Amino acid sequence: SAVISQKPSRDICQRGTSLTIQCQVDSQVTMMFWYRQQPGQSLTLIATANQGSEATYESGFVIDKFPISRPNLTFSTLTVSNMSPEDSSIYLCSVEGQGNIQYFGAGTRLSVL
Amino acid sequence: AQRVTQPEKLLSVFKGAPVELKCNYSYSGSPELFWYVQYSRQRLQLLLRHISRESIKGFTADLNKGETSFHLKKPFAQEEDSAMYYCALSGHRQGVDAGNMLTFGGGTRLMVKP
Numbered sequence: 001s002a003v004i005s006q007k008p009s010r011d012i013c014q015r016g017t018s019l020t021i022q023c024q025v026d027s028q029v030t031m032m033f034w035y036r037q038q039p040g041q042s043l044t045l046i047a048t049a050n051q052g053s054e055a056t057y058e059s060g061f062v063i064d065k066f067p068i069s070r071p072n073l074t075f076s077t078l079t080v081s082n083m084s085p086e087d088s089s090i091y092l093c094s095v096e097g098q099g100n101i102q103y104f105g106a107g108t109r110l111s112v113l
Numbered sequence: 114a115q116r117v118t119q120p121e122k123l124l125s126v127f128k129g130a131p132v133e134l135k136c137n138y139s140y141s142g143s144p145e146l147f148w149y150v151q152y153s154r155q156r157l158q159l160l161l162r163h164i165s166r167e168s169i170k171g172f173t174a175d176l177n178k179g180e181t182s183f184h185l186k187k188p189f190a191q192e193e194d195s196a197m198y199y200c201a202l203s204g205h206r207q208g209v210d211a212g213n214m215l216t217f218g219g220g221t222r223l224m225v226k227p
Contacts, residue, residue, distance in 0.1 A: 033215070042199065043157075043217045092157070094215075099164075100145055100203045102215055104157040 002027055002095050006105030013083055013112050020079045021108045023093035028073035031096040034066070037107070038089045046091075049076050083112045115140045115204045117218035125224045126190050134185040134221045136174075136200030145203040146183040148174055149217075152196045160185075160198070170194070190225045197222050 003026040013019050023032065030050060035043040046066055047055040055068040069077045080087050088111050094102040116139045126132055138144060148160040161169045163176040163183060174185045183200060200218040 042219045045214060045216075048214070099162065100215075101147070101159050101162065103159075106156045 002029065002097055002103040004093060004095060004103060004105040006093055006108060008108055009106060010109040011111070013110065015084055015112060017083055018079055018081045019083065019110060020077050021091055021093070023076045023078070023105055025074045025095050029095040029097075030073070032070065032076045033094045033096070033102065034068065034076075034078045035092045035094065036089045037092065043092065046078070080110065083110075085112045088112045115144075115202050115214070115216045117200050117202050117216050119198075119200055119218035119221050121221050122219065123222045123224065125226065127226050128192055129189050132185075132187045132190045132194070132223065132225075134198050134200075134223065136183045136185065136218055138181050138183065138200075138202050140181075140202055140204050142204060144176075146174075146176055147201045147203065147215075148172070148183075148185050149199045149201055150196050151199070157199070190223075192225045192227055195223055195225045 005024045007022050011019055032049045034046040036046055037043050045058050046061045047057045047068055049055045049068050049070040051070050051073050057063060065081055067079045090107045090109050092104055092107045094104045096102055118137045120135055146163045149157050150160040151157045161174060172185055172187045174183050176183050197220050199220045202216045204214060
């Protein structure tokens with residue numbers, strides 16, 4: 001298994017600002033994932049982040065809005081840029097372990113006013 | 114495209130009653146299916162995966178390829194089973210260096226009443 005620390009755990013932000021969410025893993029992993037969970041909805045994959053390469057974004061998500069960094073095998077950041085109230089969600093990072101099992105962080109609850 | 118459907122958003126049962134949380138999927142290849150659970154104020158965690166064919170906390174799930182289903186079952190529900198349950202499918206996307214993509218169903222909230 002993997003232990004994932006995600007921060008901040010929650011934030012309240014003003015419209016038009018940006019927030020960077022950090023995800024730290026206690027072991028080296030190849031694949032890290034970022035998800036969004038809108039209120040009352042399921043998890044939707046935003047992008048997959050491999051160390052040393054550009055993140056792969058899912059349909060409906062673009063790098064300008066959700067830039068991702070993956071500087072090493074234990075760390076990644078997701079930035080939510082130029083925020084609007086529609087970006088209010090829980091953002092989760094996860095890593096893939098053995099057997100294609102994913103381990104999740106506790107999430108970042110973002111509210112945009 | 115891969116898709117996971119959980120038809121029930123909420124399932125409410127009494128303690129000791131049998132539970133079945135439904136999950137149907139669509140996937141063109143050979144699927145790998147999981148059930149994840151999120152208890153109150155805890156992070157999302159794996160409950161079980163179909164290839165393990167094991168029982169976790171009394172829950173079992175059998176992959177039925179003919180019906181494209183992976184329903185989660187427990188013969189006698191306990192109050193501590195109350196949680197949000199997500200069915201998920203892992204499938205490799207060809208031509209994309211993004212490993213195995215996990216697609217989640219909409220989730221079912223299980224409430225076990227005393």
